[in-house]
Amino acid sequence: MxxxxxxxxxxxxxxxxxxxxxxxxxxxxxxxxxxxxxxxxxxxxxxxxxxxxxxxxxxxxxxxxxxxxxxxxxxxxxxxxxxxxxxxxxxxxxxxxxxxxxxxxxxxxxxxxxxxxxxxxxxxxxxxxxxxxxxxxxxxxxxxxxxxxxxxxxxxxxxxxxxxxxxxxxxxxxxxxxxxxxxxxxxxxxxxxxxxxxxxxxxxxxxxxxxxxxxxxxxxxxxxxxxxxxxxxxxxxxxxxxxxxxxxxxxxxxxxQGGLVAMAQRNRSKAEQLYRAIDGSGGYYRNPIEPSARSRMNVRFTLHDDALDGVFLKESEAAGLLALKGHKALGGMRASLYNAVPPEAVQALTAFMEDFAQRHG
Known part of the structure; x- marks a missing residue:
């Protein structure tokens, strides 16, 4: 397993x-x-x-x-x-x-x-x-x-x-x-x-x-x-x-892990990496939240074409990325980056997102 x-x-x-x-x-x-x-x-x-x-x-x-x-x-x-x-x-x-x-x-x-x-x-x-x-x-x-x-x-x-x-x-x-x-x-x-x-x-x-x-x-x-x-x-x-x-x-x-100071630094870095991937995708991915109010813990994003949502979720799960489906009231995607989610998980997600955009652009 x-x-x-x-x-x-x-x-x-x-x-x-x-x-x-x-x-x-x-x-x-x-x-x-x-x-x-x-x-x-x-x-x-x-x-x-x-x-x-x-x-x-x-x-x-x-x-x-x-x-x-x-x-x-x-x-x-x-x-x-x-x-x-x-x-x-x-x-x-x-x-x-x-x-x-x-x-x-x-x-x-x-x-x-x-x-x-x-x-x-x-x-x-x-x-x-x-x-x-x-x-x-x-x-x-x-x-x-x-x-x-x-x-x-x-x-x-x-x-x-x-x-x-x-x-x-x-x-x-x-x-x-x-x-x-x-x-x-x-x-x-x-x-x-x-x-x-x-x-x-x-x-x-x-x-x-x-x-x-x-x-x-x-x-x-x-x-x-x-x-x-x-x-x-x-x-x-x-x-x-x-x-x-x-x-x-x-x-x-x-x-x-070094207490909450260390966790804050790690959580900030994880969120910044994911938001960079979204904002730097040329509109392929979008986060609708005003930047000053963006959550570090729960990152929403949509694809440029919602017809690709099902494909994204199927392929991401096959790649070992679990539970990215957004809340039913909002649709799209959501990645929750709580304390136990390691930086490696975010690295894997952003790499998958870049690869997905290249293959399904």
Whole structure:
């Protein structure tokens, strides 16, 4: 069996070293004679692993003691609803910045639980650029401001952290967490589905400022309350033990790679190489996103003739380039360049693109 170059948007590529270690430890984890999935989450071995995973993440992201780190379930979509349940009272409003599919979905899921103010949107621009900062209409009384720094489907990314004053900034970082250094202190809450830059699907990592855990909101089941999860070290119920374990391996792998400074340099170089190939193709390939808003993680492109799309996908898969088909809502192609996608994968892709253009020009 040979490994392919995996450009899937999610669930996405995992570091090969992480997969190999998980494979080695599958039947006998940590000298226990059983897999991590067969262990009690209340047991000493698992609790030590969970603590180490949190410590490694705190080190990677320079997370201070002012923040709790939670390992939750439900995917980011569940937390679209759970965040307003935890951060807003029944009569409160919250500001939302719409920059693509996922931020728009966050609005629709939050609407039953908070009075949503769409403070800015790029929908009229077909999500091809970011909402102009001068057009944002923020409410200083809002319970929080929510935005999506990187839009996986539309391929746009904020290049800086927006300034929102004293209102807590909430970010869905599912597709760009751990891709570069981050000033966590600028945020009230960061959350991320694991299946792009952290580990397998089914896990959500959340970083929440501790004072926000004390907000008086509304009656809800304990399982939905972040303060309860923090008080229980994310073990109010049985957690996703496998996802937590693989996330911990990924954090160790990131440290071995040189941390987030090294990952930022590598990710920037990968994206620049692919955008150069697109922009330098003489129009054979096109990326529609305004250059200042282009995503490093998710690169969209189309061929000059969409009749060639099927041929491109068939030949690229035969060449060992997996999951390049664009999202069904947009068509075309999409290459996701998360942390685990090595530079060699991008080199193989750009070489294939050049060869394809020469053969099918």
């Amino acid at each position: 040979s490994r392919v170059w995996n450009f899937s948007a999610g669930p996405a590529a995992l570091p090969q070293a992480v997969l190999e270690r998980a494979q080695r430890e599958m039947l006998d984890w940590n000298g226990s004679g059983a897999s991590v999935m067969e262990q009690s989450h209340r047991g000493k071995r698992f609790i030590e692993m969970a603590a180490q995973a949190e410590a490694d993440l705190r080190e990677l992201m320079a997370i201070s003691a002012d923040y709790a780190v939670l390992f939750l379930q439900g995917g980011a979509t569940q937390h679209f609803a759970q965040i307003p349940m935890n951060l807003a009272g029944e009569n409160d409003g919250a500001d939302y910045i719409i920059s693509g599919h996922w931020s728009a979905k966050a609005v629709s899921e939050a609407a039953p639980y908070v009075r949503v103010n769409v403070a800015a949107s790029n929908e009229t621009d077909d999500y091809l650029k970011l909402p102009a900062r001068s057009d944002w209409r923020l409410d200083p009384r809002a319970a929080y401001v929510h935005y999506t720094p990187n839009e996986t489907i539309h391929g746009v990314e904020f290049q800086d952290i927006p300034e929102v004053g004293a209102v807590p900034l909430v970010a869905d970082m599912s597709s760009n967490i751990l891709s570069e250094p981050l000033d966590v202190s600028r945020f009230g809450l960061i959350y991320a589905g694991a299946q792009k830059n952290i580990g397998p699907s089914g896990l959500v990592v959340m970083i929440i400022r501790r004072d926000l855990l004390q907000r008086a909101t509304r009656p809800m089941a304990r399982i939905f309350r972040y303060a309860e999860q923090a008080a229980s070290d994310s073990m109010l119920n049985t957690p996703n033990t496998w996802g937590w374990y693989v996330a911990g391996l990924t954090f160790q792998w990131l440290k071995d």
